[in-house]
Amino acid sequence: MKQNVNAGVLYFRDWLRQHEDDPTPLYIQLANGLRSLIQDGKLKVGEALPSERSIAEMTSLSRVTIRKGIELLVREGLLRQRRGSGTYVTGTVERIEQPLARLTSFSEDMISYGxxxxxxxxxxEYARPSAREAMALGLSPGEDVVRLHRIRLADDLPLAVELAVVPAKYIPSLDQLGDSLYEALARANAHPDKALQRMHACALPPFEAQLLEADAGEPALHIERISRTKAGTAVEFTRSYYKGDRFDFVVELTLPRQEAPPEKA
Incomplete structure (x- = not known):
């Protein structure tokens, strides 16, 4: 694998020499060249790029230039960086459609997409609710909550950071809580039946960006959801940050039926 990747970077070195008179900044030239190698199959999906030092030795580019060029392709989704492991070719940005017309869990949605x-x-952890959490969940004074802060992944790719707050009475033991909150609520006869969800575009905050292996300020979607049982009891207050380059939120719209005008006598 390493030999194939090195061969791909050598292809780029030759490409760079052929474009010595190009006034385009070198880091953009690097990104363009690597993008072409990925699209042509010379750098294959799943393969690791050599280190910045190796690329610098093969191309005579500075490591700052190399880093900036790679960051462009990471933002495009063509490359993915794994901490402590390296930079890998992903090839394409595969977006996930998230329906808005029905209430499903993240786990259910990902499984449905294979x-x-x-x-x-x-x-x-069990904790005292904030004033906003207590109001959203309609809690009585003295009631505790379970605060569940987690990173949601699909195929080991971090896609969202989620903070879910649930009345403690529905989660009697954290040891029995699996990865699916909705399954735990179903066991407590408190499965959500409907929800009010609000979302807005935002810049990814530094803390969440670090968790999602992204850059602070990248486009993201901030979502707040209050879920209720069929009886109308609030059982979940969740705030999430979703990577904006990975999700399309879709909803089917219908035109209200217009009544026919009354016939004239």
Whole structure:
């Protein structure tokens, strides 16, 4: 694999020499050249790029230039950086359609798309609710909540950061809580039946950007959801950040039926 990748970068070195008179900034030339190699199949999906030092030795570019060029392709989704491992070719940006007309869990959605959902826990704890959380969930004074802070992944790719707050009475034991909150609520006879969801575009905050292996300020979607049972009891207050380059939120719209005008006598 490494030999194939090195061969791809050598192709780029030759490409760069042929464009020595190009006034385009070198980091953009690097990104354009690597993009062409990926699209032509000379750098294959799943392969790792050589280190910045190796690319610098092969191309005579500075490591700052190389880093900036790679960052462009990471933002496009053609490359993916794994901490402590390296930079890998992904080839294409595959977007996920998230329906808005029905209430489903993240795990259910990912499974329906043939992806493997997983979770990295940031915090799982019983806590006193904030004033806003108590109001959203309609809690009585003295009631505790379970605060579930986690990174949601599909095929090991971090896609969202989620903070879910649930009345503690529905989660009697954190040891019995799996990766799916809705399954846990179903066992407590408190499965959500409907929800009010609000979303807006935002810049990814630094903390969430670090968790999502992204850059602070990248486009993101901030979503707030209050879920209720069929009886109208609030059982979940969730705030999430979704990577803006990975999701399309879709909803089917219908035109209200217009009544025919009354016939004239």
């Amino acid at each position: 992806r493997r959902p997983s979770v990295r826990w940031i915090a799982r």
